[in-house]
Amino acid sequence: MHDFQRQFLQAALARDALRFGQFTLKSGRISPYFFNAGRFDGGAALAALGQAYAHTLLASGIAPDVLFGPAYKGIPLATATAIALAGLGHDLPLAFNRKEAKDHGEGGSLIGASLHGQRVLIVDDVITAGTAIREAIDIIRAAGGTPCGVLIALDRQERAGDSALSATDAVRAEYGIPVLAIAGLAELLQLAAGQPELAAHHEALMAYRRQYGTAA
Numbered sequence: 001m002h003d004f005q006r007q008f009l010q011a012a013l014a015r016d017a018l019r020f021g022q023f024t025l026k027s028g029r030i031s032p033y034f035f036n037a038g039r040f041d042g043g044a045a046l047a048a049l050g051q052a053y054a055h056t057l058l059a060s061g062i063a064p065d066v067l068f069g070p071a072y073k074g075i076p077l078a079t080a081t082a083i084a085l086a087g088l089g090h091d092l093p094l095a096f097n098r099k100e101a102k103d104h105g106e107g108g109s110l111i112g113a114s115l116h117g118q119r120v121l122i123v124d125d126v127i128t129a130g131t132a133i134r135e136a137i138d139i140i141r142a143a144g145g146t147p148c149g150v151l152i153a154l155d156r157q158e159r160a161g162d163s164a165l166s167a168t169d170a171v172r173a174e175y176g177i178p179v180l181a182i183a184g185l186a187e188l189l190q191l192a193a194g195q196p197e198l199a200a201h202h203e204a205l206m207a208y209r210r211q212y213g214t215a216a
Contacts, residue, residue, distance in 0.1 A: 001183075001187050001190050001191070001207065002055070002059065004051070004052050004055035004056065004182070004200050005052075005182060005183045005187050005196065005210050006187075006191065007048070007051075008048075008049070008052035008153070008182045008183055009183055009187065009188060009191050010165075010191075011040075011045065011048045011049065011052075011123075012035065012040075012154075013040075014040045014129055015040055015045050016039050016156075017035060017036050017037060017038075017039035017040055018033065018034075018035050018188075019033065019034050019036075020032060020198075020201045020204075021033075021034075023047065026128065026129075027161070029158075029212060032058070032111070032201060032204035032205055032208050032210060033188070033201070033205065034092065034209075035071065035126065035153070035154045035156075036185040037049070037125035037126070037153050037154075038073070040112070042106065046076060047078045047080065047083075047084070049077070049080055050077075050079075050080030050081050050082075050083055050084035051084045052182045053077065053081040053084065053087075053123060053151055053153070053182060054081055054084035054085045054087075054088055054090075054180070055078065056151060056161040056180055056182045057081070057085070057151055057180065058085075058088065058090070060149075060178070060180050061101030061190060062121065062148060062149050062178065062180070063118050064092065064096070064118075064121035064149065065092070065093070065118040065119045065120065066092065066093050066095055066113050066114075066115060066118045066119070066120045066121070066145070067082050067085075067092050067093070067094045067095070067120075067121055067123055068094075068095050068096065068097075068115070068120050068121065068122050068123065068136060068139075068140060068145075069092070069094070069095075069096040069122075069123050069124070069137065070096070070097060070122065070124055070132055070133075070136040070139075071096060071097050071098060071099050072099070073124065073125050074096065074122070074123055074124040074125070074136075074156075075096045075131075076085060077097060077123050077124065078094055078123035079094060081123050081160075082094045083197055087111050093113030094113060094140075095111065095112035095113045095115055095120075096110075096111055096112060097109050097110055097139055097199075098110075098111065099134075104211075105181075109139075109142060110139070114143075114203070115140055115142060115143040115144060116144035116145060116147045117144060117145070118130060118141045118146070119146050119148040120147055120148060121147075121150070121151055122136045122140070122147060122149070122150045122151065123150075123151045123152075123188070123209065124136075124150065124151075124152055125152060125153050126152055126153060126154055126155075126156070126164065127152055127155075127167040127171060128151070128167060129160065129167060130160075130167050130174075131169050131171055133150055133171050134171075134174075134180050137175060147177055148177060149173065149177050149178045149179070149180060150171060150178070150180065151169070151170075151180045151181075151183050152179065152180070152181050152182075153181065153183075154182065154183060155168050155179070155181035155182060155183075155184035155185070155210075156183065156184070156185055157184045157186060157213055157214055158185070158208075158209075158212040158213055158214065159213070159214055161214055164214070165214065166214045169180070169214065173210045184211060185205070188203055188205065189202065189206065190211070192205055194199050206215075
């Protein structure tokens with residue numbers, strides 16, 4: 001596990017963004033953990049999260065021209081990532097969309113840098129069903145850009161419905177673009193195994209992975 005992955009998971013625990021217990025997901029599954037990026041709701045917390053996103057991108061070797069934050073959660077996440085990247089010497093332009101197109105002033109549904117002719121990286125919190133990512137890809141293509149990847153915070157690494165693929169795998173297969181995650185269930189298991197205060201949750205996490213995890 002990379003240092004930035006461990007720091008991200010520790011920050012998520014400290015912010016109560018990552019919790020253990022019994023949580024009913026939209027799928028109806030009972031999960032022993034839950035992640036809510038919305039709990040990174042302060043300046044210092046967002047700065048730390050932006051650093052984790054930035055280091056994940058730099059470690060991947062992917063070189064986008066523009067960052068794109070889908071409304072709404074993706075907007076602060078992409079902004080925090082852009083600021084962190086600039087601090088690391090990689091100044092990238094940023095764009096995001098409105099949920100409803102503006103019919104006055106400059107008009108349109110996009111704000112920020114032009115996507116036309118650019119390689120665009122989508123920054124969001126998680127991929128659940130993949131619907132939001134598909135919408136973002138459609139927006140980017142309609143603006144003349146080329147999606148070059150997706151960057152998320154946590155990959156649950158579990159099968160989507162009856163499919164053998166996870167939601168992130170499905171996006172990779174459908175669009176042929178990489179999906180990067182700061183950390184996944186595998187790293188969470190490593191953390192839980194190595195910290196006494198989390199060890200009580202390790203077996204529940206392992207059982208959940210055996211039942212719903214992907215082969216990879």
